[in-house]
Amino acid sequence: MSITPEPPLKKCEGRLKHGSILNGNMGLRRVSSQWKSTGQPSSVDDAALRDNVLMISRITGDVLAEKGFSLKIPTDTLASALFPQNGEHEDPLFSIDCDTSSLILLTVAENIGLNAALVEMRLGSGAGHNFVRWNLSDGESVDWDTNGRTQCSAPTDTPTYQGRSMSRDETLAYLTTIRAQDWDRRNETLRALSDYRLAIQLAQAHPVAFNNFVWIVATRDFPGREKLKIEALGYGDTLILIERSAGNLDTAACIAAYAGDFTKAASLEREAIRLAPDENVFEERLKYFTANQPRDCTGVR
The missing domain is CATH 1.25.40.10 (Tetratricopeptide repeat domain)
Incomplete structure (x- = not known):
């Protein structure tokens, strides 16, 4: 199925501050290949693949929202995404940030056999952030910010260990x-x-x-x-x-x-x-x- 064309891309910057837990000691301050898919046919139509990964990204975010996952910055531990943060007789509410939501989307990608990777970056404020990069068969990629639940454009002025697909x-x-x-x-x-x-x-x-x-x-x-x-x-x-x-x-x-x-x-x-x-x-x-x-x-x- 096709999807509505994307509006102009936003920078990969999440919302508010950031979700990444890694920042360093001025405040508080990834076995050997890209995040492996089970195989991505080179004959897949690239436009259709691009549409599919955007659809998967959106659906994953929608399902998380429906199941009670809510953006909280920062989420202190990964366990916050595993255990409800509210009362026993209330609808479950879980806290996620860019770390946890990106990892959930990467898990979806791996289980359906698509090639995606975690990408780390630094915001203008100095705080860390990360997003998911879908690697397409034509050498192109689609970057998805799980905090903003939207396609984004990655920055170029980053240290060498950031702004790239992590292994x-x-x-x-x-x-x-x-x-x-x-x-x-x-x-x-x-x-x-x-x-x-x-x-x-x-x-x-x-x-x-x-x-x-x-x-x-x-x-x-x-x-x-x-x-x-x-x-x-x-x-x-x-x-x-x-x-x-x-x-x-x-x-x-x-x-x-x-x-x-x-x-x-x-x-x-x-x-x-x-x-x-x-x-x-x-x-x-x-x-x-x-x-x-x-x-x-x-x-x-």
């Missing part, structure tokens, strides 16, 4: 990073670190798991911390090779300070300040590193 490994790393953050909120530090390490193995070009692993080791006092110093130092160096942002530089500075290299820590922190001069916490940490009796970041949040 299955990268998608699993994304989910593992979310689980790590859940462990961290429960003060299960070693479980959080274990999941961040797994996410790093699955997606070695994505900075968030590197950042969060290093940040925990650099700032928390927990059993076994000292044994992780060398590993965290290496991750800190990799982190700023992936993306030399102010937040990543700050994290790398803190792990250098924990290792006792306050000269390196101060140099990295000064660079972070140049990139984000309004972040007063960076100035505070620079004072730690350059004091007569320098100190590391243990205890900071």
Whole structure:
């Protein structure tokens, strides 16, 4: 069946703020191919395929709405989409955001044998967001924002690890990073670190798991911390090779300070300040590193 032609595309930006749980330490801050379909015939008429994926996207969103799924930003945990958030004798109400609704649509795509992938991006506000990319047989694609329940146009000015179809490994790393953050909120530090390490193995070009692993080791006092110093130092160096942002530089500075290299820590922190001069916490940490009796970041949040 055909569908009504699309209006001019909106940017993939969800509604309000964003749904992605991954943001990094300036606030709070994905096995080896694209999200696999079971096979997509190359002979499929591309116009019909485009119409079909748009129809599937719309129907999935409509069904979720009918079943009581409502957009909530942010949705704190994936469990919010699994368990009703209201009373026993009320119609069920579930919370979803771009993470959970995109994963539901990807599951639909996989089960009907179509090729779709998760795409991550950063909004103008600095917050994270993601959407679903349907990969068509002609090399073209259709981007669908599950928050706005509409076709969208992807931004082009993104870091290299964003704005592209994520592999299955990268998608699993994304989910593992979310689980790590859940462990961290429960003060299960070693479980959080274990999941961040797994996410790093699955997606070695994505900075968030590197950042969060290093940040925990650099700032928390927990059993076994000292044994992780060398590993965290290496991750800190990799982190700023992936993306030399102010937040990543700050994290790398803190792990250098924990290792006792306050000269390196101060140099990295000064660079972070140049990139984000309004972040007063960076100035505070620079004072730690350059004091007569320098100190590391243990205890900071």
